[in-house]
Amino acid sequence: MRRPRRRRTDLPQRYRVIFAGPVGAGKTTAVRALSDVAPVDTDVPMSFTSGDGKTTTTVGLDYGTWRPTPEVSIALIGIPGQQRFASARQRVSIPGTRVLLWLRGDRDTLVADADEWLDVLAGEEHRVVIAVSHTAGRAIGDIRRALAAPLARHGIPASRVLAADARDRDSVMRVAGAALDLPEEKPRPDPPDGTTPPRRPIRPACTPTSPATGPCGRASSARRRRPVCSSWRSASRS
Template sequence: MTTEHKILFTGTMGAGKTTAIAAISEVDPMRTEVRNNDKAVAKATTTVGMDYGEVKLDNGARLRLYGTPGQKRFDFMWSILAQGALGLVVLIDNSKPDPLDDLDTYLTGFSDLIANTACVIGVGRMKTHPHPTLDDHAARMQRHGVVCPVIAADAIDPNDVMKLLNLLLVQLESRAENEEKT
């Protein structure tokens, strides 16, 4: 019997959720994209429902990857998609006007999921936009009482996306081991 786990990707529009899932999915990703009408963001399409992909791990487990819509007006989908998720990947676009405020939005919007599962933060476009730094992101997470890895990650690079997933899985394994001890 194959073990299956649901992993949720979230972040602002244009942060790379659809791209990250497509970079590693072993099945043709499902996308619910429509033409973008938000003139503030130079992007042709935007996710309005969810993205979906799958990846099989070396141990035979299958990760089902779900991506949330990034626009705040679709935040009602966040709690629906979060149901049953084993972990959360938050993608932050460091080139946005206020990436720390964006981080606040997702740490608050997914606070229940973060409190009960593992979380990892991937900050994109760090090479061209090095500020705020990863330490700044970590300090903001600390204000929310969130302790999890925060790394620079390029959603186009399958190695970076798998690094995010591996960090998430290490946390989950550690959490399971600690629960067994108690």
């Protein structure tokens, strides 16, 4: 008689943050800054020298792991910026996945880059936070106004555009946390008759509990993952 298999309850909650964006925006650097393990990257020398001094480019996936608490494991996945390597890009519709779209604030192509990548991520905008590196002294308010058209077209609030330094762990942690705090469910549009659709009850505030129930005090489930809530923040700063 076969012994019944026991399901482990001490496995960490697993999430993914995909680092997307054009070449040179800081994706690989950000993965290296935040990962708690030595990251795996696929950088190779560029066949030409870019104007910003970049000498390597990602041709596959960068991969790291961030463990803000023992109960939470977050995969950090950098995808290639060049279109010819688009086949290596990951699906973002998998539950527990969020996207950090990295853009460079010092490029004249800022708006065009945002348009191109938001089109790539069309349908998953509710999972996206935009991190702007190399702001060149520009106020984040000016950058948000410059991106007003693509943001409005894709239904992304300007508050999800944040300045970030890809070299600084705390800065990357801040924007990654903003992405992980986004809700899992896609917002439902209001009915055309103007009535307000019924909304789900607001969940109680998250409180740290035992590993068996996960970081949000809910039973762990592979089929129903929730965004990482505020309970991981204090532990990640300790």
